[in-house]
Amino acid sequence: MEVVFMAQVLVINPGSTTTKLAVFRNNEKIASENVTHSATILNDIHTLVSQIDFRLKILTGFLEKNDVDAKELDAVAAIGGLLKPIEGGVYQINDAMVHDLSSGKYGKHASNLGGLMAYELAKNYDIPAFIADPSVTDELTQVARFSGKKEIERRSTFHALNQKAVARRILNQKGRVYEQSNVIVAHMGGGITVGAHHLGKVIDVTNGLDGEGAFTPGRSGSLPLLPFAHYIQSHQLTENEVMEEIVGKAGFVSYLGTSDAQEIEKRITAGDEEAKLCYDAMIYQIAKEIGSQAVVLKGQVEVIILTGGLAHSDYLVEHIKPLISFLGDIEVYPGEIEMEALNDYAQAALKDSGIIRLYE
Ligand SMILES: Nc1ncnc2c1ncn2[C@@H]1O[C@H](COP(=O)(O)OP(=O)(O)OP(=O)(O)O)[C@@H](O)[C@H]1O
Numbered sequence: 001m002e003v004v005f006m007a008q009v010l011v012i013n014p015g016s017t018t019t020k021l022a023v024f025r026n027n028e029k030i031a032s033e034n035v036t037h038s039a040t041i042l043n044d045i046h047t048l049v050s051q052i053d054f055r056l057k058i059l060t061g062f063l064e065k066n067d068v069d070a071k072e073l074d075a076v077a078a079i080g081g082l083l084k085p086i087e088g089g090v091y092q093i094n095d096a097m098v099h100d101l102s103s104g105k106y107g108k109h110a111s112n113l114g115g116l117m118a119y120e121l122a123k124n125y126d127i128p129a130f131i132a133d134p135s136v137t138d139e140l141t142q143v144a145r146f147s148g149k150k151e152i153e154r155r156s157t158f159h160a161l162n163q164k165a166v167a168r169r170i171l172n173q174k175g176r177v178y179e180q181s182n183v184i185v186a187h188m189g190g191g192i193t194v195g196a197h198h199l200g201k202v203i204d205v206t207n208g209l210d211g212e213g214a215f216t217p218g219r220s221g222s223l224p225l226l227p228f229a230h231y232i233q234s235h236q237l238t239e240n241e242v243m244e245e246i247v248g249k250a251g252f253v254s255y256l257g258t259s260d261a262q263e264i265e266k267r268i269t270a271g272d273e274e275a276k277l278c279y280d281a282m283i284y285q286i287a288k289e290i291g292s293q294a295v296v297l298k299g300q301v302e303v304i305i306l307t308g309g310l311a312h313s314d315y316l317v318e319h320i321k322p323l324i325s326f327l328g329d330i331e332v333y334p335g336e337i338e339m340e341a342l343n344d345y346a347q348a349a350l351k352d353s354g355i356i357r358l359y360e
């Protein structure tokens with residue numbers, strides 16, 4: 001008789017105002033919740049790391065509510081935070097990673113809490129904790145690292161987990177293998193990143209946090225340098241304030257006062273020309289980035305994949321297609337599959353420890 005290995009995995013994905021939680025038994029999601037935290041509560045907890053206890057309590061409540069006994073978990077998997085640049089794949093959370101996530105050495109981001117929470121929980125139950133394809137996944141070619149100024153190197157920070165998972169899924173459906181294919185993935189959500197995937201590696205991508213690429217519902221994307229230098233000086237901005245200006249106070253938020261694309265579409269339908277021009281400008285910029293990545297892939301593009309929350313938008317999809325369809329087939333995969341991707345990686349790591357990478 002065949003013995004079926006049933007592995008139970010808890011997946012943790014903290015965002016700036018949410019904590020997404022799920023439990024999987026093999027590939028089946030048996031419980032999930034997307035908990036929203038009020039800004040007031042989070043603002044009262046002064047540092048990012050001190051949110052761990054608050055979010056762990058929510059996690060315990062989630063497990064209890066869903067009758068999941070933590071002692072029966074086989075592993076915990078979490079979204080990877082801002083770490084040193086590493087190749088994609090699955091990593092067991094270790095002390096070096098915990099140090100980098102908690103110190104904020106490579107940046108402070110809500111996703112840093114994922115690895116820290118997973119480690120804490122896994123330690124208590126003596127099970128492994130993993131992260132996979134973190135946003136710092138860096139598979140850039142050497143030429144892609146040049147910024148144009150010696151002292152400043154381009155970095156790879158993008159929606160690596162979702163980009164790779166969606167590309168794998170679409171290619172599987174086409175009977176193709178990710179590691180043998182050339183695809184462009186545009187993740188279009190609160191952040192927008194466009195990657196050139198060549199034989200399983202993301203050899204160039206717009207950096208989502210450094211001010212590159214298209215503007216987004218809340219971010220600036222790339223800006224003209226001299227006017228921005230003048231803006232920084234005239235507003236006497238600190239580095240943190242510059243960050244807030246380009247990630248949060250820009251894009252739709254700065255032009256239209258909201259990051260909600262559905263609200264903007266309602267305005268367009270009601271005849272708001274300003275809203276239409278701004279939405280069309282974002283679509284135009286995303287299309288230009290897709291064109292750039294087609295050059296990176298020397299025009300050998302098997303499929304262009306549109307994913308993320310904005311891929312739900314019929315308006316966006318209809319208006320971007322005429323700009324990019326000459327480059328290749330287009331597939332639309334709205335939303336994201338990060339929780340499923342983390343479970344897949346953890347299940348694979350439990351079956352074959354040989355795939356687990358070491359973070360040093
Ligand atoms: N059905 C829809 N039609 C149009 N826009 C939508 C729809 N659903 C979500 N959006 C828009 O997608 C954007 C948010 O996308 P998403 O939920 O992927 O972002 P996020 O998870 O906060 O950030 P990120 O994707 O960068 O991790 C918002 O502008 C939202 O209004």
Ligand SMILES: CCCC(=O)O
Nearest residue numbers: 135157158159191208
């Ligand atoms: C954190 C990297 C992904 C993004 O651009 O938000």
